[in-house]
Amino acid sequence: MAFEFSNSLNAIGFSQSKFDYSLFTKGNKKGAFTALLVYVDDIIIGGNSQREIDLLKAHLHGKFKIKKLGPLKYFLGLEVARSSAGINVCQRKYTLEILKDSGILGTKPASTPIELNHKLSHTTNEILQNPTTYRRLIGRLIYLTITRSGITYAINVLS
Incomplete structure (x- = not known):
């Protein structure tokens, strides 16, 4: 399954990090950047283009059985809070x-x-x-x- 997942992301232009195999990134000439981090059966998606994020979610939903849990709040012991001032991470x-x-x-x-x-x-x-x-x-x-x-x-x- 992991190999199939990696191939699916590579097929749409994502590159797998050589330093952390659970990290996939994609950038384009228009300045859009998208990152995807995988831990067992959890995935975090982030980027500066909502359109690119939505396209990635649609691609993943078409290839795999996924559940959308909404904005990130807690991941691997890290609590994530958003405000108008930015993003705060605490434990x-x-x-x-x-x-x-x-x-x-x-x-x-x-x-x-x-x-x-x-x-x-x-x-x-x-x-x-x-x-x-x-x-x-x-x-x-x-x-x-x-x-x-x-x-x-x-x-x-x-x-």
Whole structure:
């Protein structure tokens, strides 16, 4: 199915990114640009020409069984909000899920989660019996740095 989908997009002028195979883009001489991002069975379409977007949707609807869900609001832990000032992307819900799952939902925030140039020291305390939970948390926090660059240093030290 993925091969058929890629071929279908290539047939109407889209190019698949060599750096991210889930990204397809198309531009034309009139300045229209359309991008399509695929994740499993979700597709995000964006561009600067509503006509081109509508043509792409019609093409996809004719070739595949698709469901139109309307404007993008939430995708892979990212919340997307539009206003007259532009587009805002945040991970509020994703952050709250991490805090809840970690059991620290009611704690107070800190302006700096770790002191700069912090050096980890060896400990004689017991090593984690099951490091899987810790690794999963670090992975989730690394993903959170997409919108929260201020925690990048601390997450890097912890990872």
